[in-house]
Amino acid sequence: MPKKRFAPNSNRRNDEKRSKEHNNSNVEPPVLIDDMKSCNIAKLFKESYSDKTETCKGCINFSHQPFFHAVINNFVQNVEFLQQLQEELSELTFTEKNNDLYKFYQSKEDLKVVDLPYINALRSLIYKDLKEWITDITGIELVDTVDLSCAKYQYTDTLLCHDDELDDRRIAFIYYLVPEKWTKEDGGALDLFNVNENGQPDATVKSILPVRNNFAFFEVNAVSYHQVAEVLTEDKTRLSISGWFHGPPVERPEPYVESPVTLHPSRSVDENTFYDWINPAYLDPVTQSEIQEKFEDDSEIELTDFLLPEKYEELKTAIQETNLEWKRKGPANKRKYSALDLNSAPEILKTCLDFLQSDALFLVLSNITGLKLHELASCSDSDGETSENNQNNGEEKIPCCHSEVRKWNHGNYTLIRDTDCTTADFELDSLLHICCEGWSEEYGGFTSYIAKGEDEELLSVYPTENSLSLVYRDKGTLKFVKYLNHKVTQMPTKGFYDILSVYRE
The missing domain is CATH 2.60.120.620 (q2cbj1_9rhob like domain)
Structure with a gap:
């Protein structure tokens, strides 16, 4: 029941007015x-x-x-x-x-x-x-x-x-x-x-x-x-x-538009190399079916312990080497972080990227997401629509991807305009976090997804050791990495690393 509201005493109101004056x-x-x-x-x-x-x-x-x-x-x-x-x-x-x-x-x-x-x-x-x-x-x-x-x-x-x-x-x-x-x-x-x-x-x-x-x-x-x-x-x-x-508006130049990132088709890797990296649990057909069911409902999933432990430890050691060359990524109104110059990457890191861009992993991702990332992927009832979407001037689009090794330290971030150059209708984001022991949400560094024109967050991806996070998004979904504040210096590594791979059907 709403509370009754009484008109204030007029004398009191006049006293308050005189007092304010x-x-x-x-x-x-x-x-x-x-x-x-x-x-x-x-x-x-x-x-x-x-x-x-x-x-x-x-x-x-x-x-x-x-x-x-x-x-x-x-x-x-x-x-x-x-x-x-x-x-x-x-x-x-x-x-x-x-x-x-x-x-x-x-x-x-x-x-x-x-x-x-x-x-x-x-x-x-x-x-x-x-x-x-x-x-x-x-x-x-x-x-x-x-x-x-x-x-x-x-x-x-x-x-x-x-x-x-x-x-x-x-x-x-x-x-x-x-x-x-x-x-x-x-x-x-x-x-x-x-x-x-x-x-x-x-x-x-x-x-x-x-x-x-x-x-x-x-x-x-x-x-x-x-x-x-x-x-x-x-x-x-x-x-x-x-x-x-x-005051009177001034004429503004046309906004600068960045060139879109180039994506490449999958690459072939030695079968033994592929099996050296991936946790065999994710190759099990029953497990893949269960993951796909959840992914189709939520459009996102986190695959824990994705890499075999020994390979993950090798990767952690290699990515922290002091002789690696990191390039500052800008401009500051869109992003600020460091990306690895692959010319300086040790062999273990190059092999990891080969694994993430491999024909075999494209097939695994197809099986656990239901996306048409591989010609051998099983077809669902909705694949007819997917096939039409993959047509471009009568030609079949080729599934492709792009990967980037990133370093995140105090003061790093990306802003939602970071995705302005995205041209695809749909993309699959894959995030593999590395060296993030001791990370806390209050430090920043998590990836947030929001709907274009909305403030409400759709989901967040948090840095987790040896986990592969998958997020399926459309043009209307924007993302940013929250600013890493001074508290992140409390981490043993003063920050963390990740490998972002973007896949398109």
């Missing part, structure tokens, strides 16, 4: 610092902006590398105001925001409408005087639409590489309310990226350390790639107010 009237509103009021300094920064030159005058710093950004030191002069503002912010309700791109806490209340005296005063300064000053300096006709929110970043929280481009955002800003003694070792810096020849983020070239009462802002454009580095301190909170000024 009294509180607001007692707040000394913050004003722009003197350096921002000076006509001479304003002229200097207008020239700096138009000429794209580095300029530092008083409390204001302008920079144009890798893209235009500025920092205003000691933004609010009144120390008591700053303390009262932080108290109001601490009373807000914060909810966790967590997906492939970020993990942090954001105020549930919208700072654009929350009615508290010190937040109101700061909002008024940002919405009016600051907006007009930025418009005057940059010439960008900022409109009245301003986004404003409060965020808390705590230990292991981060916001990965992105460019902020959305609709008519023109200027992004962050006002820092961190503790006085925030150091580089605490993390949480605003990292700025340069771009490569394709306009994609290449490397961090500048880091802006959070400093209490500093106000940072930058121009949002096609190359304004940045991130909030992971917070590494366990006893401090990175508190900030951030948002965007909006």
Whole structure:
């Protein structure tokens, strides 16, 4: 039964209103610092902006590398105001925001409408005087639409590489309310990226350390790639107010499209080599039938103890050799991990890849998934449809695959845009995890699958020793590897390895 709600006493309501008005009237509103009021300094920064030159005058710093950004030191002069503002912010309700791109806490209340005296005063300064000053300096006709929110970043929280481009955002800003003694070792810096020849983020070239009462802002454009580095301190909170000024949209270049990965047909391997690797339990017809039944219901399965123990131990030893060459995989707005240069791979690793791409394993995978990955695979009632799907201009498609040996350490991840170049209607993902003893879900590094356009997770694949995880997905299913945070350094190996193989019918 719903609770009854009574109208508040009108006298009490009027008392509260008068009290709030009294509180607001007692707040000394913050004003722009003197350096921002000076006509001479304003002229200097207008020239700096138009000429794209580095300029530092008083409390204001302008920079144009890798893209235009500025920092205003000691933004609010009144120390008591700053303390009262932080108290109001601490009373807000914060909810966790967590997906492939970020993990942090954001105020549930919208700072654009929350009615508290010190937040109101700061909002008024940002919405009016600051907006007009930025418009005057940059010439960008900022409109009245301003986004404003409060965020808390705590230990292991981060916001990965992105460019902020959305609709008519023109200027992004962050006002820092961190503790006085925030150091580089605490993390949480605003990292700025340069771009490569394709306009994609290449490397961090500048880091802006959070400093209490500093106000940072930058121009949002096609190359304004940045991130909030992971917070590494366990006893401090990175508190900030951030948002965007909006204005006339600017023309954007066509997004860069990566070339799809090349897949290859299965290869022949010696029969003895194949049997040297695979757990014979997965060759049993009854076991294969049971696995197929479950896989057809769930579209995913984990095959434990997939490799024979002695081979798996050899593989673990070889993959940790120090003379292997690992290549950094980017760009940072899509992925960050290391992939093995196969030219440096020891023979045992090459043989393992031969096994995973072998004609015999294609047949085993066909038998345990019901997919048409091999001409000798038994046909089910639905194979007529599969056969039609495998036709391409009247020609039968050839089953094929691609494998990659990957190393995962602190700071590695992939984002859901990592699958933008997928062209097949359906694919079978195969993940073989290696050296993941001591791994915990709180470290990150698990692979999440979500439906395109949805936030709800469909399933997660967790690193498990000597297990082969199979996931059948369509174009509408996206995947990402969750950011490996600082806690992963607690593992004996400081991370883990895997071999991702993708199969197509």
